[in-house]
Amino acid sequence: MANSYYDPADLRKFGKITEWSEEIGTKFFDYYGKVFEEGALSAREKSLIALAVAHVVKCPYCIDAYTKDGLQKGITKEEMMEAVHAGAAIESGATLVHGVQMMNKYNKLSM
């Protein structure tokens, strides 16, 4: 067994999840592939969204994968960092907006 929960080499094995549940694994990868095709959004735009989400969900595999994908698509490091900030802003905003709940409760409980 690996002595760490995350091993970068495991990313290469992602496709193997179909081996233990072929039908739904295959359906997942078909869906995944379709999502990232050119559509109303370009594949480039989707790659940046994926990179931002990868940071928000703190998935080290996804961060590696979509940094590489961005490089392949000619996305600059400035664009990548702005995408990460967009994700971080939403995540921190999601924390902060709960401050309203705190304020509401505080006011309700206070004379």
Added chain:
Amino acid sequence: MARHSELAEKNEQLKILNGGIFEAGELPYFKDKIGLTGHFPLRPKKLEIFQVNVGYMCNQVCEHCHVDAGPDRKEIMTRETMQYCLDVIRNTGAHTLDLTGGAPEMNPDFRWFVEEAAKAGIKDFIVRSNLTVIRANKKYHDLPEFFKKHNVHVVSSMPHYTRGKTDKQRGDGVFDKSIKALQELNAVGYGMPDSDLKLDLVYNPSGAFLPGDQIAMEKDFKKALKEDFDIQFHNLFAITNLPISRFLDYLIASENYEDYMYALVEAYNPMAIENVMCTNTISVSWDGWLYDCDFNQMLDLKVASKIKHIKDYNEDLLNDRDIIISQHCYGCTAGAGSSCQGTVA
């Protein structure tokens, strides 16, 4: 200085490409992979491209260069060898002549060779120019006019449309000089939408990753170069970096070698093997030896034919051979495939 590391030694490179993850059976050998679809041994089709490397001298030292080219390289094609090439060019069935290097313009007999070759009436006459050479010295400033006069098809390297990425791969100042050279080529008519003066760009990834979709990249390059610098060009060729020479050196030093080989093998496209360039190309080295491609030339894997040198050239005999392959060949079959003319699948 060109980086003559231990990895520039060809045998050492082949040892690496044949050993490690391939020897351990983690990844299949290229011959086994193509054998699954009946493509081993790989055989030539009709010869279409006659590629001549006129020397390894270059004014740049690019990090990804598979030629290990640089200002200190002394390997330069002589006029005598060029004469042998001209004899072939006049009689070949190939429709494309492709001059490469190094910086081919730095060969002292380059202009004579171009003038003579242009007379052969070959359909597509390519010179691979690194662009900066045009600005490197006064004696090269008239190259755009010279190319135009001989109806040369110019193919130029441009790793990115931003300064940072370009200079990181090709050296400080390369971006600005390349932009200036492209503007000068545009000024004489190269790359304009309806112009017969063909100007294509080559994109190589600036690191351990594969090129993205060629059409999407071309769109991005065209938009950025037009908006920012009023530059136009015809096509963008996205070329995969092959794991040999200076790029192999980089992959190993940066601990990216295994991941890169996995990426190449996983992206193997059986459609690409149908059109890999070694099936329609002959590559001639500065000293006249014949190879299946420019990459095999750098690994000194001469053609598996009794015709091994330009002075003995015989197209029919040469076409009856098995193409020499190794694991670096995965670079030409990954994704949409890769060749000196861009994608192949």
